[in-house]
Amino acid sequence: MNRAWFALVLVTARALSGCSDVDENAVTQVRCPTFDDEATAFEDFRLVSTVLEKRCGMMDCHGSMARPLRIFGSSGLREPGVGNGLAADAGYYPGGRATTERELLDNHRSVCGLEPELMTAVVEKQAEPVDLLLVQKPLLREKHKGGRVFLPADEGNVCILSWLSGKVDEAACTAEAAKP
Amino acid sequence: MTGALFLALAALLAGCGNPVVDDEISALGDEKPGVPPSEYHRPGQPCVLCHGPYEGADPELSLAGTIYATAEEPVPIEGVRVLVTDSVGAKREKRTNCAGNFFWTAEEYIPSFPLKVEIAFQSASGPERRASMGSRIGRDGSCAGCHVGERSDASPGRVFCAPSQPTPPFPVPDAACGVVR
Numbered sequence: 001m002n003r004a005w006f007a008l009v010l011v012t013a014r015a016l017s018g019c020s021d022v023d024e025n026a027v028t029q030v031r032c033p034t035f036d037d038e039a040t041a042f043e044d045f046r047l048v049s050t051v052l053e054k055r056c057g058m059m060d061c062h063g064s065m066a067r068p069l070r071i072f073g074s075s076g077l078r079e080p081g082v083g084n085g086l087a088a089d090a091g092y093y094p095g096g097r098a099t100t101e102r103e104l105l106d107n108h109r110s111v112c113g114l115e116p117e118l119m120t121a122v123v124e125k126q127a128e129p130v131d132l133l134l135v136q137k138p139l140l141r142e143k144h145k146g147g148r149v150f151l152p153a154d155e156g157n158v159c160i161l162s163w164l165s166g167k168v169d170e171a172a173c174t175a176e177a178a179k180p
Numbered sequence: 181m182t183g184a185l186f187l188a189l190a191a192l193l194a195g196c197g198n199p200v201v202d203d204e205i206s207a208l209g210d211e212k213p214g215v216p217p218s219e220y221h222r223p224g225q226p227c228v229l230c231h232g233p234y235e236g237a238d239p240e241l242s243l244a245g246t247i248y249a250t251a252e253e254p255v256p257i258e259g260v261r262v263l264v265t266d267s268v269g270a271k272r273e274k275r276t277n278c279a280g281n282f283f284w285t286a287e288e289y290i291p292s293f294p295l296k297v298e299i300a301f302q303s304a305s306g307p308e309r310r311a312s313m314g315s316r317i318g319r320d321g322s323c324a325g326c327h328v329g330e331r332s333d334a335s336p337g338r339v340f341c342a343p344s345q346p347t348p349p350f351p352v353p354d355a356a357c358g359v360v361r
Binding site for chain 2 (some may be wrong): 054058059060065075076078079080086088092095145180
């Protein structure tokens with residue numbers, strides 16, 4: 001018994017000593033598609049965000065404050081109104097005014113923050129876009145509570161893949177967004 | 181020893197619940213006086229929260245909600261056709277009752293989410309009009325899971341037929357709807 005306690009103390013001490021290796025001031029740079037170019041930043045991602053808002057951002061799915069990969073947008077959850085300075089009577093409700101730039105930026109952070117290291121690798125062509133959960137889940141290649149959202153040839157999937165590859169396929173994104 | 185362990189485990193599991201859902205159900209409050217549990221009770225509340233697998237209220241419902249006249253006026257509308265198309269192309273239709281309620285039981289229909297929903301309603305003058313929901317329903321069978329009360333940044337407001345009252349206005353429902361004396 002004493003030997004077991006001694007082993008436990010050793011393991012605990014080893015685990016605790018490992019915790020002190022973290023550099024609190026370290027900065028991890030994360031890259032994300034197309035937002036590197038400020039000139040086209042919002043407009044490129046707006047097309048993609050429209051697809052995400054429509055297909056993922058329903059209020060009982062990712063358009064919920066309780067969900068990881070939270071998506072804001074005009075047809076779903078709005079970023080809390082206080083921060084935007086807009087109230088429901090100004091059309092700031094689900095189904096109301098267009099997605100704001102701030103909501104767009106939050107969606108961008110959501111998407112890129114899901115797997116930041118892998119997203120960086122994708123942007124730097126060290127990994128394939130299809131490796132991301134963002135692509136795998138809606139294709140149901142990974143377990144997804146929301147089921148299959150896209151087939152591989154669907155414009156929505158093509159849109160997201162094109163953005164991840166560095167050049168947004170406007171036609172595919174627009175076509176998906178126009179679907180009921 | 182094994183028996184005691186089994187009993188302890190059973191007691192532990194029996195205590196398992198979902199405090200979030202429990203709180204949501206508690207927040208719904210009591211029944212309206214005179215309107216006992218029936219197809220007319222608790223309009224505007226998230227039906228499947230109780231009539232679902234967790235709470236187990238009978239009957240189990242798969243899809244249910246309440247339809248009102250306008251976004252601002254919580255006047256329930258009777259006879260609205262609710263048209264659902266699910267992800268495998270199955271189509272279903274129901275009509276609202278005098279409380280504005282409609283529902284599918286789990287025995288009648290288990291929808292394949294996501295769903296596209298339309299409503300069709302008759303105004304006093306003119307032909308039947310239709311309105312489509314702007315987004316799809318992802319997984320929640322309760323309309324009021326998202327359509328909570330007044331419009332806000334977190335709710336599209338009630339499910340309604342028209343942006344404003346038509347001329348002549350929608351008929352006011354019978355005040356005795358669902359009331360048991």
